[in-house]
Amino acid sequence: MKHIASCSFGKDSLATVLLALEHGEPLDEAVYCEVMFDEYTSGEVPEHRDFILDCAIPFLERSGVRVVTLRSPITFVQSFYRILKKGANAGKLNAWPLCGLCCIQRDCKLPPIRQYKRSLERDAVQYIGIASDEEERLARLDGTRKVSLLSKYNLTEHDATELCRSAGLLSPIYHFAKRNGCFFCPNAGMNELRHLHRHHPELWQKLMDCQKAENKATELFNRSYRIDELDELFRAEENQLTLFENMMTPAA
């Protein structure tokens, strides 16, 4: 019977892998699905992508865990520029994913995972990174072939963070975000977006370029703002900061 761990390389999934290794739980593969922004650009926040490639995957491979990386042929950009065929917005660009109803999840993330699962034997067991203090999500595992090792070994979300930290496997994304997700995620918090604007202007510009497209079904990037409104907001903040720093710098 095959045992696989679904791995986003966030704290909960990596803590699950660490528990499996520590307790000698059967583990054949860690399965990671990378959403792509376009053909060449990962949808991961760069700090997290580097952590995955330079730290987490090498660690798993050194530990004897095979890592399977899945990618959909459909990218964010393809999804964005897709012309809708039905509904009130027929004829418009699909444009930005919606909060709570993410078409990227539906079109780019889930299909390769479903296809991979179909290739497994029916009795395969899937380890899921759900912590012992996430009762509602745990209840949904009842009657499935999905198992939470965090629950089995009674680790809360906080414990999972500490386990990863002590193993040197805590993604740097947690320095500025509560969770790991695509850099274009409509659920991203303001700090994550501020970080993207300041530290990854080339990715931010790609989002600004998307905003320029006409005839979009959705104009808002998230529940409250268009991406160009966020741009204005963050620029104003950065200008304020520069002004303040200049005031605090003693004249030569």
Ligand code: SF4
């Ligand atoms: S992280 Fe956000 S944008 Fe990416 S698939 Fe999930 S909900 Fe969609």
